[in-house]
Amino acid sequence: METELLRLAGVRHGYGERPVLGDVSLALCAGEAVAVLGANGAGKSTLLRIAAGREEPDAGTATLRGRPADEDDAAFRADVACALAPGAHYPDLTVREHLLLVALAHRVPEAEDRVAEALAEHRLADHAEQFPAALSAGLGQLLSLAATRVRPHTLLILDEPEAHLDAEARAALALRLAATAAEGGAVLLATHDPALAERSGARRLELVDGRLRAAA
Amino acid sequence: MRLVPGRRATPEALVRLAAFRTRGRAARRRQASYVAYCVLLLTAIYAVPYLAALVDAAAERRWRGPTAERALEAAPAALPALAALALAGAAQLAVWRGPVRLPAAAVHWLLPHPVPRAALLLPRLRLAWLVNGVGGALPGAVVALAAHAAGGRGAAWAATLAGAGGGAAVGLLGAAAAVWTQRHHPWFGRARLRPVLALLAAALLAHACGAWASQGAGWGRAALWSGPWGWAALPWAAATGRVSAVEGACGGALAALAVVGALLVARRAALALPARVLRQQTRVAGMFTAAFYGADPRVARAALSAPRRARRATGRALRVPRARWLLLPWRDLLALLRAPLRAGSGVALWGATLALLAVGHPVAGVAALVTGYLAAAQLVEPARWESENHERGAALPWSRGALALRHALLPGALLLLSSAPLVAFAPLAPAWVPALVGAASVSARRGAMPASVLLGTQTPMGDTGPLQALLWLGRAPLLVLPALAPTSLSGVSTAPAVAWSLAVGAAALAWTRHTRAPRST
Numbered sequence: 029m030e031t032e033l034l035r036l037a038g039v040r041h042g043y044g045e046r047p048v049l050g051d052v053s054l055a056l057c058a059g060e061a062v063a064v065l066g067a068n069g070a071g072k073s074t075l076l077r078i079a080a081g082r083e084e085p086d087a088g089t090a091t092l093r094g095r096p097a098d099e100d101d102a103a104f105r106a107d108v109a110c111a112l113a114p115g116a117h118y119p120d121l122t123v124r125e126h127l128l129l130v131a132l133a134h135r136v137p138e139a140e141d142r143v144a145e146a147l148a149e150h151r152l153a154d155h156a157e158q159f160p161a162a163l164s165a166g167l168g169q170l171l172s173l174a175a176t177r178v179r180p181h182t183l184l185i186l187d188e189p190e191a192h193l194d195a196e197a198r199a200a201l202a203l204r205l206a207a208t209a210a211e212g213g214a215v216l217l218a219t220h221d222p223a224l225a226e227r228s229g230a231r232r233l234e235l236v237d238g239r240l241r242a243a244a
Numbered sequence: 245m246r247l248v249p250g251r252r253a254t255p256e257a258l259v260r261l262a263a264f265r266t267r268g269r270a271a272r273r274r275q276a277s278y279v280a281y282c283v284l285l286l287t288a289i290y291a292v293p294y295l296a297a298l299v300d301a302a303a304e305r306r307w308r309g310p311t312a313e314r315a316l317e318a319a320p321a322a323l324p325a326l327a328a329l330a331l332a333g334a335a336q337l338a339v340w341r342g343p344v345r346l347p348a349a350a351v352h353w354l355l356p357h358p359v360p361r362a363a364l365l366l367p368r369l370r371l372a373w374l375v376n377g378v379g380g381a382l383p384g385a386v387v388a389l390a391a392h393a394a395g396g397r398g399a400a401w402a403a404t405l406a407g408a409g410g411g412a413a414v415g416l417l418g419a420a421a422a423v424w425t426q427r428h429h430p431w432f433g434r435a436r437l438r439p440v441l442a443l444l445a446a447a448l449l450a451h452a453c454g455a456w457a458s459q460g461a462g463w464g465r466a467a468l469w470s471g472p473w474g475w476a477a478l479p480w481a482a483a484t485g486r487v488s489a490v491e492g493a494c495g496g497a498l499a500a501l502a503v504v505g506a507l508l509v510a511r512r513a514a515l516a517l518p519a520r521v522l523r524q525q526t527r528v529a530g531m532f533t534a535a536f537y538g539a540d541p542r543v544a545r546a547a548l549s550a551p552r553r554a555r556r557a558t559g560r561a562l563r564v565p566r567a568r569w570l571l572l573p574w575r576d577l578l579a580l581l582r583a584p585l586r587a588g589s590g591v592a593l594w595g596a597t598l599a600l601l602a603v604g605h606p607v608a609g610v611a612a613l614v615t616g617y618l619a620a621a622q623l624v625e626p627a628r629w630e631s632e633n634h635e636r637g638a639a640l641p642w643s644r645g646a647l648a649l650r651h652a653l654l655p656g657a658l659l660l661l662s663s664a665p666l667v668a669f670a671p672l673a674p675a676w677v678p679a680l681v682g683a684a685s686v687s688a689r690r691g692a693m694p695a696s697v698l699l700g701t702q703t704p705m706g707d708t709g710p711l712q713a714l715l716w717l718g719r720a721p722l723l724v725l726p727a728l729a730p731t732s733l734s735g736v737s738t739a740p741a742v743a744w745s746l747a748v749g750a751a752a753l754a755w756t757r758h759t760r761a762p763r764s765t
Binding site for chain 1: 256257260261264265267268347348349351352353354356357358359360361516518519520
């Protein structure tokens, strides 16, 4: 029997008078990947932020292993890896050092080896000694994705991970997501790329009018 | 390879981070040393001579006089009010710039991971305590010295020490209030501390006004014992003989206890700061700093209100007019209705303008010019959106000059309609409207200040750069208001004054039409 990891139950959320999510329920088990598709402004990012414990829904609950999804909970942060939005970098840290920082924060054994693997997987090996400011948008996205790979997690949440990636990088991303699920992790991603969702073996859902339904 | 989560994240990550950043440490230290050198230099040039003069005056109590005596009598009531005001101010500032802040990179690369929050946040809290403690002690000492110079009793050193201690206590209490505000942040829920502190400050200020008016000693004693904001001033009051030594000692002890308690509460609050508050404040602080260095106060102000705007209900929209010429006034009216504070300020300022004009005195007339310009500036605010980003108006079928004039329609109509019924009392008000709106429109459309404006010429009086910047920012009112000033002089008959005002108005509106904000790169 699959272990249920993430549960969103009756989630409603809006901004001011504008409802975004209306009664969304979702259960995500270990070894499963779910891809949420939808038009711009459909509420995908909001859904992911609630699942990542970064926003509290107006109604309903978001739980991870039965505990509330709360990014301020250290155990939650140890369990959940997110790549939601581009952020700032340390101007004086190289790409490699950024990844080492994350690996060490999670007490990953043999962190240097793990980082080297992630750099190679994400085609960042040649840029390892560069500063992130020198990276293109696509390489910056790969750095964000690599940061989720150098640390342990039971749930991986990605918001449009295919942004700025070329076809080869997207294909590699799909394979990695499929491998994550096969190894027993759970993946929740929002994407505009149905092919990515399909190749990663994800169950496809669509967010329409604030509700989730199976995608066509 | 499937990674197994570690039991607990370790500060080793932070140790390694410090090691990684060793490379840039020398450069950061040089930069910090340079900033410290500049601060010390400016302090030595500007502050030290005044401090020396103050110490000298205090030694000889050179500022004695009836006003100084009255101020000293009211000081026991005034100091707690000032302290409460400082606490309210600290809590208000913490809404967008709390004392416990993380750099943007740490927010993105450390906060989402199980790095112990204590290792990240407590050093920032301790630094805030140091800054606030010293930042409170210095003005406390200066105020005590000034009071001594005004004829305060007792030894100067004792009063100064007591003032410094009281100031440090208020600074630390302010830091605690600020951290509490961050912990229970108004952007993400109800926050009770700020309104309470604001009410307290208002009540104590009213009390101090009463003390000034009545000159009764009871007022001061009541304020001094009203809470930690007053206990901090009791040692100073004792050192200057206004209360007994026992009261001073008790007050000092109570203040110390209050500070310790507040710091413990602040420590707990800091450890529980929500990540979303830290993230949002880092973002807002970044936007504000960028606008500040670009010498654009309006963008800086907009950065502070952005989080509130994002959460505010959009409200019901006005029906879109069918007449094309009404489209921009409709757009501007919608903007004003969604910023009621701004619209209310404009109305209040225009009311003050009409009242000042009705007085009939030349000085009141000049003041009316200033308030009238400020009123127009509030109502013309929606016109700034296009000057900030030319793309905003690119889809509209009008040239930039035509847009500028169309944006003047609503403010002009509002000011004219409101002043017309009162034309018997303030006949010049309607005639000033075109000039005031024109000047406000030119200011609204100036865009970001070019950096070249700040490059001045060295003169015996100093660098002209800051003056050039001020002139650039205020060029419209600096030209238009003096042109209107002669019309407010007594003895000038109405018809020529109105004609001259309308002529200035036509020139100001023509200037509006030809003003172009520099394109941002």
